Amino acid sequence: MTDRLAQLAALADAHRLAVVDVLAAGDLSPAELGRAVEVPSNLLAHHLRVLEDAGLVDRRRSDGDGRRAYLSLRWSPLVAAAIATPGAPGVSQPAGRAAPDAPDAPAHRPSRVLFVCTGNAARSPLAAALAAAAGVPAASAGVDPAASLHPGAVAELARHGLAPLADAPTSLDEVRAAGDLVITVCDRAHESGEGAAHWSIPRPDGTAEAFARIVDQLTPRVRRLADALTTP
Numbered sequence: 001m002t003d004r005l006a007q008l009a010a011l012a013d014a015h016r017l018a019v020v021d022v023l024a025a026g027d028l029s030p031a032e033l034g035r036a037v038e039v040p041s042n043l044l045a046h047h048l049r050v051l052e053d054a055g056l057v058d059r060r061r062s063d064g065d066g067r068r069a070y071l072s073l074r075w076s077p078l079v080a081a082a083i084a085t086p087g088a089p090g091v092s093q094p095a096g097r098a099a100p101d102a103p104d105a106p107a108h109r110p111s112r113v114l115f116v117c118t119g120n121a122a123r124s125p126l127a128a129a130l131a132a133a134a135g136v137p138a139a140s141a142g143v144d145p146a147a148s149l150h151p152g153a154v155a156e157l158a159r160h161g162l163a164p165l166a167d168a169p170t171s172l173d174e175v176r177a178a179g180d181l182v183i184t185v186c187d188r189a190h191e192s193g194e195g196a197a198h199w200s201i202p203r204p205d206g207t208a209e210a211f212a213r214i215v216d217q218l219t220p221r222v223r224r225l226a227d228a229l230t231t232p
Helices: 002-011 014-025 030-037 041-053 077-082 123-133 151-159 187-191 208-230
Strands: 057-061 069-073 112-117 138-142 180-184
Touching (some): 014 057, 014 077, 112 123, 151 208
16 A cells, blocks of 8 residues: 555656656656656656656666666556556657657558567567567567577467567568568667667576566557557
8 A cells, every 4th residue: 555655646746747658658768758758857857766766667777888777667557557548659748748740540650560679589579479469560670680589588478379470580671661660679779779669678688587577578568559559
């Protein structure tokens, strides 16, 4: 009860709700978030401290550039209920603003979601398979493809009754097509300049538990993405 009261109190602020709405579309550095919600850095730091103390927002160091940190939502039913009506990643706007290219009309919806990580061996194939299972046209690719899919990722998909959408990693340059919405799911790929949105999923250590955690992290994001892209 105490935790829930703290979370409800943290969400009872227009600026903090704007932060939550923006982070629902993708993970951002504090500087990127500040620009998105147009809040001065000192005030943003206060609101982030409240959200982090309430267990609503996580902060983690980049797996690529260690000088960077990414902020992400700690998804829960309460957080999901607090977020504004879903919009596609990359076009979320601060509270009270309308996105000029909001994908609410079918004409603005991407033809496919392309998930990208460095090697296309684990995180992006997992995301693509989950998205496809949720009814979203999806594919995956890597900026520097590995030789093969990670067996741990394949095993985790099988545990959920799913399979990779491709038999082997593929190159982003070969797979990307006009109309794709590119979502990076590893920090190195994002920091190479790819992606309309970024989901900062930690690099797995190869254990079964690590791949299970990735699926747990991807599932609420994919569910929201599917709601945004498949709702008439």
